[in-house]
Amino acid sequence: MTDTDKKDPKLSPTGNFSKQDAPPYEGSLQCMRCGFCLPTCPTFVLTGRERSSPRGRVALARAVAEEKLDFTEAVKEESFFCLDCRACTTACPSGVKAGEIMEICRDQAHQLKPGGHLSTGFRNFILQKMMPSPERMESAMLPSRLYQRLGIQWLVRHSQLLKLGPDWMAKAEGMMPKMDKPLRLQLPEITPAIGEKRGKVGFFLGCVMTLMYPEISRQTVRVLAHQGFEVVTPKQTKCCGAPHLTEGDRKTARDLALFNIDLFLDQDVEYIVTDCAGCGSALKEYEELLEGEADHHRLAQFRSKIRDISEFLAEVGLRTEALKEIKRSVTYHEPCHLCHAQGISQQPREVIRQIPGIELREMKESSWCCGSAATWGLKFTDESQQVLDRKLNNVKQTEADILVTGNPGCQLQLAWGVREAGMPQEVKHLIELLGEALPESDND
Ligand code: SF4
Numbered sequence: 160m161t162d163t164d165k166k167d168p169k170l171s172p173t174g175n176f177s178k179q180d181a182p183p184y185e186g187s188l189q190c191m192r193c194g195f196c197l198p199t200c201p202t203f204v205l206t207g208r209e210r211s212s213p214r215g216r217v218a219l220a221r222a223v224a225e226e227k228l229d230f231t232e233a234v235k236e237e238s239f240f241c242l243d244c245r246a247c248t249t250a251c252p253s254g255v256k257a258g259e260i261m262e263i264c265r266d267q268a269h270q271l272k273p274g275g276h277l278s279t280g281f282r283n284f285i286l287q288k289m290m291p292s293p294e295r296m297e298s299a300m301l302p303s304r305l306y307q308r309l310g311i312q313w314l315v316r317h318s319q320l321l322k323l324g325p326d327w328m329a330k331a332e333g334m335m336p337k338m339d340k341p342l343r344l345q346l347p348e349i350t351p352a353i354g355e356k357r358g359k360v361g362f363f364l365g366c367v368m369t370l371m372y373p374e375i376s377r378q379t380v381r382v383l384a385h386q387g388f389e390v391v392t393p394k395q396t397k398c399c400g401a402p403h404l405t406e407g408d409r410k411t412a413r414d415l416a417l418f419n420i421d422l423f424l425d426q427d428v429e430y431i432v433t434d435c436a437g438c439g440s441a442l443k444e445y446e447e448l449l450e451g452e453a454d455h456h457r458l459a460q461f462r463s464k465i466r467d468i469s470e471f472l473a474e475v476g477l478r479t480e481a482l483k484e485i486k487r488s489v490t491y492h493e494p495c496h497l498c499h500a501q502g503i504s505q506q507p508r509e510v511i512r513q514i515p516g517i518e519l520r521e522m523k524e525s526s527w528c529c530g531s532a533a534t535w536g537l538k539f540t541d542e543s544q545q546v547l548d549r550k551l552n553n554v555k556q557t558e559a560d561i562l563v564t565g566n567p568g569c570q571l572q573l574a575w576g577v578r579e580a581g582m583p584q585e586v587k588h589l590i591e592l593l594g595e596a597l598p599e600s601d602n603d
Pocket residue numbers: 189190191192193194195196197213214217247250251252253254255257
């Protein structure tokens with residue numbers, strides 16, 4: 160029985176929702192319909208449609224809970240059309256969490272309005288068989304590496320082939336970074352601290368980071384070691400569960416969360432650091448996801464240790480004496496799951512400003528979504544392009560050399576967008592910038 164089932168049905172009715180994982184009714188009651196959230200919501204700005212706004216979505220969820228509305232196709236569509244960017248949560252004076260309510264509605268959609276056998280079977284295979292297994296995910300990436308190494312990618316990109324398929328396919332192909340060997344098996348389980356030791360931290364190596372951006376996470380471990388921290392990277396780490404929450408599979412997300420909590424609490428580390436904003440946000444929300452299903456003290460203990468890398472470095476204080484000068488200008492894009500979901504906005508800027516020689520140029524609307532939002536950017540390619548264009552225009556105005564961010568999904572979308580738009584900016588993770596400023600040798 161879930162915690163939702165145990166709630167008093169009079170106080171927290173589930174109405175026309177399935178009882179299993181129904182969105183919290185009290186959450187939708189908090190909306191006073193003020194409209195402060197409207198200009199911050201990318202899907203409302205794109206469509207001007209009330210039902211595609213945070214206020215409209217919360218009203219839909221409330222109507223389903225109060226049995227004034229069935230869980231209709233429209234409710235299902237809105238739950239998947241929401242980017243879960245959480246910009247509305249930052250803007251809302253009542254603390255309404257429309258993005259999280261819609262995330263839970265996606266699970267409801269799979270319970271109440273499942274797709275066809277083929278699409279459901281494929282989805283379950285990816286979420287339940289592939290993603291929980293690092294080994295299977297690593298094997299699945301081999302064809303992509305061969306595709307690039309054997310020159311097939313070059314041929315495909317220089318032919319008309321991609322124009323024959325759907326838009327999402329051409330975009331997905333264009334977003335693919337250079338695929339190297341996954342990092343998980345290359346990283347030592349223990350990386351010793353360099354210089355005076357300041358502590359011991361666990362490193363949560365996310366799936367997208369190890370598979371698509373291994374060099375960034377290698378730099379994260381290197382930076383942590385140079386900052387005086389012994390780094391423990393458990394090889395058994397599983398997916399954080401963020402893709403499962405995004406796709407409405409809360410059951411598998413809970414299984415993954417329970418596994419990762421046990422794994423990391425056994426490591427005797429003071430902090431658990433991640434360089435992926437999406438992972439950090441999911442890890443920090445294990446408490447809510449597992450409410451009533453795991454020991455409260457263990458959940459609180461795990462939550463208290465999670466830090467984004469920028470948050471961690473700002474908190475412990477960056478050792479800057481060995482950093483080299485980098486004479487470049489940068490602008491910073493705030494990942495939604497860092498600024499809106501975790502409230503981390505100033506810390507990345509503090510770190511950037513401390514790198515000698517770097518000039519930080521603020522862009523307008525730095526916390527406006529980039530239009531990636533996991534698979535949203537592939538499902539809604541036109542809308543995603545419009546959201547991205549607004550971002551790229553703001554980047555352009557800064558004339559900065561480098562566009563810095565802190566989430567792999569944003570980095571994939573922005574790197575692709577910048578290239579397609581013929582813009583000169585390099586797109587980098589904050590930690591790549593910091594890695595460049597470190598001494599060449601790890602013995603220095
Ligand atoms: S969700 Fe929040 S900001 Fe939006 S209308 Fe409701 S109370 Fe106002």
